[in-house]
Amino acid sequence: MIMYVRIPTRSQQGMLKSLRAWCRRALGCSGVIGLAALCLVPLSARAALGGDAASVSADQAAFNAGQALADHGTYSVYTLTTPAGLTVREYLAATGGVFAVAWKGPMLPNLRQLLGGYYARYVSAPRTHRGGHGHHALHQSDLVVESSGHMRAFVGRAYLPQALPPGVTASAIQ
Numbered sequence: 001m002i003m004y005v006r007i008p009t010r011s012q013q014g015m016l017k018s019l020r021a022w023c024r025r026a027l028g029c030s031g032v033i034g035l036a037a038l039c040l041v042p043l044s045a046r047a048a049l050g051g052d053a054a055s056v057s058a059d060q061a062a063f064n065a066g067q068a069l070a071d072h073g074t075y076s077v078y079t080l081t082t083p084a085g086l087t088v089r090e091y092l093a094a095t096g097g098v099f100a101v102a103w104k105g106p107m108l109p110n111l112r113q114l115l116g117g118y119y120a121r122y123v124s125a126p127r128t129h130r131g132g133h134g135h136h137a138l139h140q141s142d143l144v145v146e147s148s149g150h151m152r153a154f155v156g157r158a159y160l161p162q163a164l165p166p167g168v169t170a171s172a173i174q
Contacts (some may be wrong), residue, residue, distance in 0.1 A: 048116020049158055051098045055116075056080075056090050062113055063088065074165040075099070088114065091173060093165045100159035100173045106152040115158055118143055122158075144170070 048055055056078045060067050065080035065088070073094075080088045086105030093099050103109045112119045121138075122145050128137045135148035147156030157173050164170070 048114060049098055049101055049118050050160060050163075051116060052096050053092060055098060056092065059088065059090065059113065063109070075168060089174070091159070093163065095165075097163060099163035099165070100157065102157040102173050104155045106154070108147070108149075108154050108156075111147075115145070118145075118158070 051058075056067075059065075060078075060080050063080055063082050063086070065082045065086075068079045068081075070077045070079070075094060076092045078090045078092060080090070082088075082105070084106060086103065086107060086109055088109055089102045090098050091100035091102075101114045103114070111122065115122055121140075121143060125138050125140070128139070134150060136146070138145040142160060142162055143158070144161060145156070145158040147154070149155055159170060159173050161170070
């Protein structure tokens with residue numbers, strides 16, 4: 001059996017120390033019991049495809065990005081721009097769910113952050129390779145991810161076809 005352990009970031013390490021101390025004070029436990037209790041506490045909010053408006057704010061903080069908003073009636077587009085020049089667009093339906101994300105910039109965004117619960121399916125599913133420049137495509141009935149690019153020029157999008165608002169087509173996601 002192979003186990004994967006996610007190494008926490010510095011801010012998460014600080015939070016882990018605080019939670020361990022709280023666990024010792026409040027519950028009077030330490031060691032394995034304290035670590036088991038910590039596993040039940042989420043380390044960070046995961047903004048993602050299928051998330052809500054709060055997830056957009058979490059992405060803005062995670063990417064240390066500026067934000068702009070464009071309202072298109074049945075959906076809104078939040079454009080996040082990082083200091084490094086990466087642009088991430090999150091498409092939020094009027095009903096409140098993130099139905100698509102798109103990116104363009106000199107590096108790939110953190111796809112685990114953007115795809116959330118769909119990330120595991122993305123990395124485990126066979127992908128179609130077309131042409132050059134690292135083009136990857138995953139087309140399933142409920143999830144589409146397209147990504148391509150080369151050093152300092154990446155572009156991609158991911159969307160949930162069943163969640164597209166009425167009148168919105170995949171071509172609107174750029």
